Amino acid sequence: SAVQSRATGGVAGGTYLFALPGSPGACKDAWDEILERQFDYRHRPCNFVEIMPRLDEHLRRK
Template sequence: MNESREFIPINIAVLTVSDTRSEADDTSGRVLADGLLAAGHMLADKKIVRDDIYQIRAAVSQWIADPGVNAVITTGGTGVTGRDGTPEAVLPLLDKVLDGFGEVFRMLSYQDIKSSTMQSRALAGVANATYIFCVPGSSGACRTAWEALIKDQLDYRTRPCNLVQLMPRLLEK
């Protein structure tokens, strides 16, 4: 962290993917929203959609098309059951995949849940200058993803590099 740089707040949307959650019991979405607000960012929007590829894709596409949204974090739908469709919904939307995100997330998650982490299909990428992070639906996984990976990469003060400093160049051809 380089305190000589000024913090740059960005607008982040949170999408909970679940067939059973409501705003009242969306603990994972709340972990992410509380984390980004505590870090000084703005909550651009927050939604809950069913674990349906087209509902997920519609919500994420809306935010990708909105120049006022800089990042999207989804929670849920990254497992291996027939209803888990977040990666299938999001991957076709991405211009670039950040392979390291899923790799490092699973490495960190291994410390807590051991070999069960191989069931996680966490991923990240960029689409139309919008960063997208897809993390598992447990509040513990959301906390790990935010605290250990996303928070620092969305902080302009992080050295040697961070995703915020790249934002002006994301649409270069």
């Protein structure tokens, strides 16, 4: 599964970054089963869209 593949992600410079498995099938699974839902604001209990306004906090601290 995509989760067991040691895929990882994070935020750098206000941009989401994801390191996904190398096989096309695993990348498709990661998008279809995990990431796509996280970019849908209706996904509950939480999603990446809710925290997007905070992605530029590093710029406001200066």
